[in-house]
Amino acid sequence: xxxxxxxxxxxxxxxxxxxxxxxxxxxxxxxxxxxxxxxxxxxxxxxxxxxxxxx
Numbered sequence: 005x006x007x008x009x010x011x012x013x014x015x016x017x018x019x020x021x022x023x024x025x026x027x028x029x030x031x032x033x034x035x036x037x038x039x040x041x042x043x044x045x046x047x048x049x050x051x052x053x054x055x056x057x058x059x
Contacts, residue, residue, distance in 0.1 A: 010036075 010039075
């Protein structure tokens with residue numbers, strides 16, 4: 005649910021930037037992608053802990 009909110013905010017920032025041909029949108033995309041990767045890796049670690057395995 006929080007991810008959907010983040011994506012909607014993300015689109016709110018990038019869409020106007022695309023229309024105005026602002027290069028910043030690419031930087032924002034990179035930041036967003038790195039955040040997304042961080043969350044994915046955190047989720048994997050959490051699931052391993054729940055299963056009783058070492059990280």
